[in-house]
Amino acid sequence: MNEDGSRRWIRPKPSDGPWQRRRRIVAYALMVIYLAIPHIRMNGKPLILLDAPRREFTFFGHTFLSTDTLLFMLLLGALALTIFTFTALFGRVWCGWGCPQTVWMEFLYRPIERWVEGGRMGSINIDKTRNHFHPRRVAKHAIYFVLSLILAHTFLAYFVGVDALKVWVTQSPVEHPSSFAVMAVTTILVFLDFAYFREQTCTIACPYGRWQSVLLDKSSLVVAYDRNRGEPRTKGTKDRASDAGDCIDCVACVATCPTGIDIRDGLQMECIHCTQCADACDAIMDAIGKPRGLIRYTSMEILAGERKHLLRPRTVVYPALLAVVVGLFVWQLGTKEAADIVLLRSTETPYTESPDGAIQNQVRVKITNRAGDDRSYSIDVTGAEGGNVIIPVNPFPVANGKSETLSLFVVLPRSAFAAGGHAITVRISDGQGFAQAYPYRLLGPEGTGDGGEAIPGDASDKERNR
Numbered sequence: 001m002n003e004d005g006s007r008r009w010i011r012p013k014p015s016d017g018p019w020q021r022r023r024r025i026v027a028y029a030l031m032v033i034y035l036a037i038p039h040i041r042m043n044g045k046p047l048i049l050l051d052a053p054r055r056e057f058t059f060f061g062h063t064f065l066s067t068d069t070l071l072f073m074l075l076l077g078a079l080a081l082t083i084f085t086f087t088a089l090f091g092r093v094w095c096g097w098g099c100p101q102t103v104w105m106e107f108l109y110r111p112i113e114r115w116v117e118g119g120r121m122g123s124i125n126i127d128k129t130r131n132h133f134h135p136r137r138v139a140k141h142a143i144y145f146v147l148s149l150i151l152a153h154t155f156l157a158y159f160v161g162v163d164a165l166k167v168w169v170t171q172s173p174v175e176h177p178s179s180f181a182v183m184a185v186t187t188i189l190v191f192l193d194f195a196y197f198r199e200q201t202c203t204i205a206c207p208y209g210r211w212q213s214v215l216l217d218k219s220s221l222v223v224a225y226d227r228n229r230g231e232p233r234t235k236g237t238k239d240r241a242s243d244a245g246d247c248i249d250c251v252a253c254v255a256t257c258p259t260g261i262d263i264r265d266g267l268q269m270e271c272i273h274c275t276q277c278a279d280a281c282d283a284i285m286d287a288i289g290k291p292r293g294l295i296r297y298t299s300m301e302i303l304a305g306e307r308k309h310l311l312r313p314r315t316v317v318y319p320a321l322l323a324v325v326v327g328l329f330v331w332q333l334g335t336k337e338a339a340d341i342v343l344l345r346s347t348e349t350p351y352t353e354s355p356d357g358a359i360q361n362q363v364r365v366k367i368t369n370r371a372g373d374d375r376s377y378s379i380d381v382t383g384a385e386g387g388n389v390i391i392p393v394n395p396f397p398v399a400n401g402k403s404e405t406l407s408l409f410v411v412l413p414r415s416a417f418a419a420g421g422h423a424i425t426v427r428i429s430d431g432q433g434f435a436q437a438y439p440y441r442l443l444g445p446e447g448t449g450d451g452g453e454a455i456p457g458d459a460s461d462k463e464r465n466r
């Protein structure tokens, strides 16, 4: 912020050094990957599809359904532990090199800004005019809007899939107003993020910057200023004292920083470890004939003159936990059946009694088909001999990835419920390898063994069963 509390617009000076060139290659590769992922298919499914409305998440050809709570929890746990491990070892390398916010902002939106507005000074001069309708700025925003439209469509493709997106794009908005509204709002948000909010996404909105204080330790890789070498800093190269440090206080490192900080103030939450200041400072060191690396990838312990510790509690515990969680995930995935079956009681009453004394139980069979294609499930009930089993649809078809519920009815004489219950087995098979048996306890009036009469208090028994 400026002294008066207004926003200080940051127009970072581009620094073209070896780190910037490496980051540019990585960024362009990531742009292609981020744009391509929704279009890539694996096992006939999208590579990544986060279908929240249908509660289905597809990763690398495997779909997690809403019944996969444990699997999904393990997956999220593995993701969190990967971030912990990665940050403990390599600091905020994700922020500086891989995060879509950094990639699109620093390697697409900012270069376009400099190109359209006449370089960094051109942008600063337009800022000074306070003219929001300066032709160059309007042109920049027009390009930004088109780019934001493309990015918003790509972003939403991760959630609705490219097939749904094609329908949205090719139909009139009148035919799908809500989808159109979602797309319009997303486009505006993307535009506002890259045109106005910018680095504040990293410094204010993103929680990861705040986590780093607990995820990093003094051995983690960070971009840092070597205070021992740089201080005491002296303005310029003339009349330098014999004990002057290598920093000539040229502020090239500050001018290039996309978050507007001075790395010489130490490790800061706002630093996304983008290495732009390292490149800028190396160019200055070359110019004044000093060795490179006054600002560099290092660790706080190395800067403090201590020995480097690669093995430390967090670099051992995090990977160990990660291995356990990934192992559990793979094991769970490997042992997962081709269908999830849940037997449920009637939502109304546990059983009903007909005038002739027969007891009827409704059993709701919920089948989730995770086989990868449409299946029909044959249902068979054993243990109900002497009674009647009514299965309205058998075999019962369930489309791939869907959950369907079928109600079957078991009618038994009152005498079958000697202790208020009766055990049956429900067998379900799809004829293509899936076959499971599920024990189930039918409910009936208690104390009615072997032709005996119902004991007084049937009504309260029913209440208890309910």
Ligand code: SF4
Binding pocket: 223, 253, 256, 257, 258, 259, 260, 261, 262, 263, 270, 271, 272, 273, 274, 275, 276, 277, 278
């Ligand atoms: S201080 Fe350096 S590494 Fe950190 S954000 Fe600024 S330019 Fe990037």
Ligand code: SF4
Binding pocket: 225, 230, 246, 247, 248, 249, 250, 251, 252, 253, 254, 264, 280, 281, 284, 294, 295
């Ligand atoms: S670029 Fe290097 S020499 Fe210039 S102010 Fe920053 S640390 Fe000092």
